[in-house]
Amino acid sequence: xxxxxxxxxxxxxxxxxxxxxxxxxxxxxxxxxxxxxxxxxxxxxxxxxxxxxxxxxxxxxxxxxxxxxxxxxxxxxxxxxxxxxxxxxxxxxxxxxxxxxxxxxxxxxxxxxxxxxxxxxxxxxxxxxxxx
Amino acid sequence: xxxxxxxxxxxxxxxxxxxxxxxxxxxxxxxxxxxxxxxxxxxxxxxxxxxxxxxxxxxxxxxxxxxxxxxxxxxxxxxxxxxxxxxxxxxxxxxxxxxxxxxxxxxxxxxxxxxxxxxxxxxxxx
Numbered sequence: 001x002x003x004x005x006x007x008x009x010x011x012x013x014x015x016x017x018x019x020x021x022x023x024x025x026x027x028x029x030x031x032x033x034x035x036x037x038x039x040x041x042x043x044x045x046x047x048x049x050x051x052x053x054x055x056x057x058x059x060x061x062x063x064x065x066x067x068x069x070x071x072x073x074x075x076x077x078x079x080x081x082x083x084x085x086x087x088x089x090x091x092x093x094x095x096x097x098x099x100x101x102x103x104x105x106x107x108x109x110x111x112x113x114x115x116x117x118x119x120x121x122x123x124x125x126x127x128x129x130x131x132x
Numbered sequence: 133x134x135x136x137x138x139x140x141x142x143x144x145x146x147x148x149x150x151x152x153x154x155x156x157x158x159x160x161x162x163x164x165x166x167x168x169x170x171x172x173x174x175x176x177x178x179x180x181x182x183x184x185x186x187x188x189x190x191x192x193x194x195x196x197x198x199x200x201x202x203x204x205x206x207x208x209x210x211x212x213x214x215x216x217x218x219x220x221x222x223x224x225x226x227x228x229x230x231x232x233x234x235x236x237x238x239x240x241x242x243x244x245x246x247x248x249x250x251x252x253x254x255x256x257x258x
Binding site: 028029060 | 134135152154162164165171175186188191193210211214223226227229238
């Protein structure tokens with residue numbers, strides 16, 4: 001695979017904490033690649049019929065949802081690991097923790113941790129900076 | 133509908149400087165690619181070789197687009213995109229790629245997954 005290349009655009013923005021205008025960077029987002037385009041690209045690159053890719057992708061995501069939402073972590077080689085995490089307010093005692101769990105539950109979310117292989121690819125990405 | 137267990141364990145919390153009960157999702161075994169492929173093959177009747185080839189193709193497509201600054205929408209699963217953190221500067225002449233402190237890939241779950249998370253059954257254990 002070719003080395004990636006991203007553009008970081010710098011724009012003047014007001015920084016609230018010291019009330020000054022500074023150039024702040026943000027990665028330029030190109031188009032969002034749709035589900036259909038991803039399938040078409042994968043099918044063309046690998047020489048696999050689109051129907052097979054769609055079928056496998058649907059089955060893969062269903063399986064990933066099922067496992068992640070049942071407390072397993074799912075590791076996809078060269079991509080990363082998906083896992084579920086919760087944020088609950090701490091409690092002084094075990095009894096208090098159980099009794100107030102529903103009120104103290106703040107957030108349940110799916111997290112993604114990139115694999116070392118992907119991190120190595122990210123580190124090799126060429127970064128271009130643009131002002132304006 | 134999914135079901136998870138949250139386990140409360142006593143841990144020192146620095147800001148209170150005391151031991152308090154903190155909740156963590158109880159993790160079961162990590163599902164590796166082989167486990168996932170066998171599960172899919174069994175439940176969908178797709179040959180394992182085809183699933184492996186398709187998974188590889190999808191993975192390569194995601195990596196290619198994301199590392200070139202695109203966001204990739206994976207339908208009912210979520211969106212992948214690149215995230216960066218960089219230092220702010222006052223002068224345009226100071227702008228250079230070395231200001232980028234951190235570059236990573238972020239994942240935003242789809243609305244469908246968020247709904248599934250809301251209806252999760254959570255058991256508490258201490």
